[in-house]
Amino acid sequence: MESKRASFEGALKALGVTVTATTESELEAAVTEAITEPAVGVALDDSVGSEAVSLAETPVTVDPTPVELREATTGVTSAQLGVGDYGSLVLTMTEQASELVSLFVERHVAILHEADIQPDMDTAIAELDERFNETGESAILATGPSATADMGALVKGAHGPKDVHVILVEEAE
Amino acid sequence: MSKADELRELMRTEGAAIAQNTQGFNDGRYDSVADLEDYEDLKSQARAIKEDAIADLPELLDQLTETVEANGGTVYIADDAADANDYIRNVVADRDADRVVKSKSMTSEEIEVNDALEADGVDVVETDLGEWVLQVADEAPSHIVAPAIHKSRESIAELFNERFDPEEPLETAEELTHFAREKLGEQIIDAQVGITGANFVTADTGTMALVTSEGNARKTVAATDTHVAVAGVEKIIPTVEDLHPFVELIGRSGTGQDITSYVSLLTPPVDTPVVDFTDDETPLSEFDNDREFHLVLIDNGRLDMREDDDLRETLYCIRCSACSNSCANFQSVGGHAFGGETYSGGIATGWEAGIEGLDTAAEFNDLCTGCTRCVNACPVGIDIPWINTVVRDRINRDKDTPGDWLVDGLTPDQEDGGAPLQKRFFGNFETIAKLGSATAPVSNWLADTSVSRQAMERVLGIDPRRDLPTFERETLVEWFETRESQVEDPDRRAVLYPDLYTNHVQVDRGKAAVKVLEALGVDVVVPPTASSGRAPLSQGMVATATDHAERVVDALAPHIDDGRDVVVVEPSDHAMFTREYERLLNDRAFTDLAENSYEVFEYVYGLLDNGADVGALSTVEGGEIAYHSHCQQRTLGLEAHTVAVLEDCGYDVTTSDVECCGMAGSFGYKSDYYELSMDVGDRLRTQLREDGVEERPVVASGTSCLEQIDALLERQPRHPIELLAE
Numbered sequence A: 001m002e003s004k005r006a007s008f009e010g011a012l013k014a015l016g017v018t019v020t021a022t023t024e025s026e027l028e029a030a031v032t033e034a035i036t037e038p039a040v041g042v043a044l045d046d047s048v049g050s051e052a053v054s055l056a057e058t059p060v061t062v063d064p065t066p067v068e069l070r071e072a073t074t075g076v077t078s079a080q081l082g083v084g085d086y087g088s089l090v091l092t093m094t095e096q097a098s099e100l101v102s103l104f105v106e107r108h109v110a111i112l113h114e115a116d117i118q119p120d121m122d123t124a125i126a127e128l129d130e131r132f133n134e135t136g137e138s139a140i141l142a143t144g145p146s147a148t149a150d151m152g153a154l155v156k157g158a159h160g161p162k163d164v165h166v167i168l169v170e171e172a173e
Numbered sequence B: 001m002s003k004a005d006e007l008r009e010l011m012r013t014e015g016a017a018i019a020q021n022t023q024g025f026n027d028g029r030y031d032s033v034a035d036l037e038d039y040e041d042l043k044s045q046a047r048a049i050k051e052d053a054i055a056d057l058p059e060l061l062d063q064l065t066e067t068v069e070a071n072g073g074t075v076y077i078a079d080d081a082a083d084a085n086d087y088i089r090n091v092v093a094d095r096d097a098d099r100v101v102k103s104k105s106m107t108s109e110e111i112e113v114n115d116a117l118e119a120d121g122v123d124v125v126e127t128d129l130g131e132w133v134l135q136v137a138d139e140a141p142s143h144i145v146a147p148a149i150h151k152s153r154e155s156i157a158e159l160f161n162e163r164f165d166p167e168e169p170l171e172t173a174e175e176l177t178h179f180a181r182e183k184l185g186e187q188i189i190d191a192q193v194g195i196t197g198a199n200f201v202t203a204d205t206g207t208m209a210l211v212t213s214e215g216n217a218r219k220t221v222a223a224t225d226t227h228v229a230v231a232g233v234e235k236i237i238p239t240v241e242d243l244h245p246f247v248e249l250i251g252r253s254g255t256g257q258d259i260t261s262y263v264s265l266l267t268p269p270v271d272t273p274v275v276d277f278t279d280d281e282t283p284l285s286e287f288d289n290d291r292e293f294h295l296v297l298i299d300n301g302r303l304d305m306r307e308d309d310d311l312r313e314t315l316y317c318i319r320c321s322a323c324s325n326s327c328a329n330f331q332s333v334g335g336h337a338f339g340g341e342t343y344s345g346g347i348a349t350g351w352e353a354g355i356e357g358l359d360t361a362a363e364f365n366d367l368c369t370g371c372t373r374c375v376n377a378c379p380v381g382i383d384i385p386w387i388n389t390v391v392r393d394r395i396n397r398d399k400d401t402p403g404d405w406l407v408d409g410l411t412p413d414q415e416d417g418g419a420p421l422q423k424r425f426f427g428n429f430e431t432i433a434k435l436g437s438a439t440a441p442v443s444n445w446l447a448d449t450s451v452s453r454q455a456m457e458r459v460l461g462i463d464p465r466r467d468l469p470t471f472e473r474e475t476l477v478e479w480f481e482t483r484e485s486q487v488e489d490p491d492r493r494a495v496l497y498p499d500l501y502t503n504h505v506q507v508d509r510g511k512a513a514v515k516v517l518e519a520l521g522v523d524v525v526v527p528p529t530a531s532s533g534r535a536p537l538s539q540g541m542v543a544t545a546t547d548h549a550e551r552v553v554d555a556l557a558p559h560i561d562d563g564r565d566v567v568v569v570e571p572s573d574h575a576m577f578t579r580e581y582e583r584l585l586n587d588r589a590f591t592d593l594a595e596n597s598y599e600v601f602e603y604v605y606g607l608l609d610n611g612a613d614v615g616a617l618s619t620v621e622g623g624e625i626a627y628h629s630h631c632q633q634r635t636l637g638l639e640a641h642t643v644a645v646l647e648d649c650g651y652d653v654t655t656s657d658v659e660c661c662g663m664a665g666s667f668g669y670k671s672d673y674y675e676l677s678m679d680v681g682d683r684l685r686t687q688l689r690e691d692g693v694e695e696r697p698v699v700a701s702g703t704s705c706l707e708q709i710d711a712l713l714e715r716q717p718r719h720p721i722e723l724l725a726e
């Protein structure tokens, strides 16, 4: 059987979403590589779960002002889960304004831990069912860029990003 | 404007864009669900969840109310549109809002909240790009998922260039989209209140699911501090986990996307800070997230629909639009003809009858021909044609019965005396066929004179451009009566059902069927029976159809008890026996007949599969043929049998894949619908004229398909059974 990761990457590719893989120690370099400046972002500590990981050494303005957000090209946030068979990213809605940073930009760079890839939609929703019941939170299942066909042909980047990039953080050996 | 004029005008102005878009969605659906391993399983899960949720609706409403309030939101259950609008106007007034942004929602179309708010001087902005185009153009939606489906890129460009006078005229889809994004983006961040719909709301956590591809719903919620979600009460499901089948099915069923870009699962009020977008000093996380959330759940007739055994299923609908996209008539005219005040497409009759009333439903109900192509497309398995039939019946009964009908002798039953004359004419076709055969050839000659054609047009609305069926003097039953069984030591015994057409009009295909069955070792009888009731059913005359069903069972049951199989030539009659009769007969009578009935090629396929010798039939080598199956036959999964048997007999078969020939029995005869019927037929004609198909003789299974193809092509079509009996 195809691994979760392979199926996830395959699905992303079909959606036109680019992927780079990295390790925690190389994450900052990978982010720097992936963004188009000006870039804004959300602090990664609570989501990525390790103090060692931050965006301090990148050109990303963490916790920007609203005007900086509006002027930014790229928004960097983490993703809670990945869904293997669809290539969906589960984005959270935090007090850090991750929702604004992932949405009000042209390019969204999502950081996802490889371990957080779920094999399929069924498993992902079961996982959300549990979390929502515990914490009452919200999430966005985002699959590929924002798009519309309302103007007579498919156009990417309707209200949200027209470009999505995933940085997959691999497990340390 | 007459109905025919109105339809012609829509076909001319909107038809091309609608055909292209709906067919694209429909093809996408076939491709996308084909990739889904457990498609049927997901559909039955989805169906079961909705069935239970509607059954438990009162309890779920209570549970949801508690949950949302515990989360810090408010729930308001509105009786009707006015009640809902009053509540929403108060919320907007309390917030002191001068701008409301909206994310597309059918339910808010239903209550016309925009008008209510605008009357208070509030600026209401639709953020879905298609919906916004319509707002700018001041037009009504023509599709439940893609509201501006009837507008071409050129017409949108013209509209924008005229209205907004941009420095550089807009032209490409990309330019138009980005222009709209800019304009709307500014307005969204300026608004105070966001209104959204909700595709599903879960009672356990108060989470609402919003399915969009543009991201406008996300922005509408995130950029405003007051969120009003408007949804019908039927949108509640028990748990977050129950969302699973719907998330997999909704986009695939509608637009053919595996999943739409964003499925927002919001448990409001959400944590996202409310920011001032002009602030260039305060970091985002330092804004607070004081948010208000109001869930407005609307009854507006739904709780009565829940009590109504026939309309209840409408509440299972998830508004995916598969029934619209798979509908041949909708593909031609779209929702401006095939729709009511709010809802359009196949299921719209159910919604409009429940929400607005029979009058609104009556305006377009006849556009459903009962072809059943939407039945398998619907992810929650709603029998949409049945809902349309029941509503048609109610509309018939609702009408006053004028005193003396010209041809009252045509309606032996009193019960359906309410149906208009045209409907009674087509609904009682059995009487006409009997009369026609008895008096042929005089009847055929008479029917063909210009005087009677004019009378038929004037009195019955039968289009003079349509050829009428020619009745045979000797019916199939009469032919068979004088015949001895040709099979000595039969392998099986069958009764060939003499449907109305095979018995009176296409007698040759009946004779061919008898010959084929006998050649394969089947002892056949062709007893006199009633017609299936398809004709009255299609006119919404349910009581008359039930009467036919009972008479059919009376005639056939003794043969079945005697060990005979029932073989049916006409697919729409076979579909009656195996589908619609379930609604008309008691369980036993239905099951006995359904389980012992076979479409003629399904039966031949079974015989060959069980060892009968194909050599007993007329075979060819590599004979090229084009085959058009029948809508109801395809819905029942029976197209493949004909193809397989023809291939066994040496044919190289090409099949059509348009949804319908457009004729659908009486529909194509009616002056109101003749041109629409031909427009739908044109898609079939195009396929039958393609390279490599053009030279092939055409065979078709359905009577009405044969008539339509006869009208569309030079090549005279035949029933495939006739090939096997040559």
Ligand code: SF4
Pocket: B253, B316, B317, B318, B319, B320, B321, B322, B323, B324, B346, B347, B377, B378, B379, B380, B381, B382, B384
């Ligand atoms: S009736 Fe079925 S197919 Fe039609 S919109 Fe509703 S859910 Fe979709």
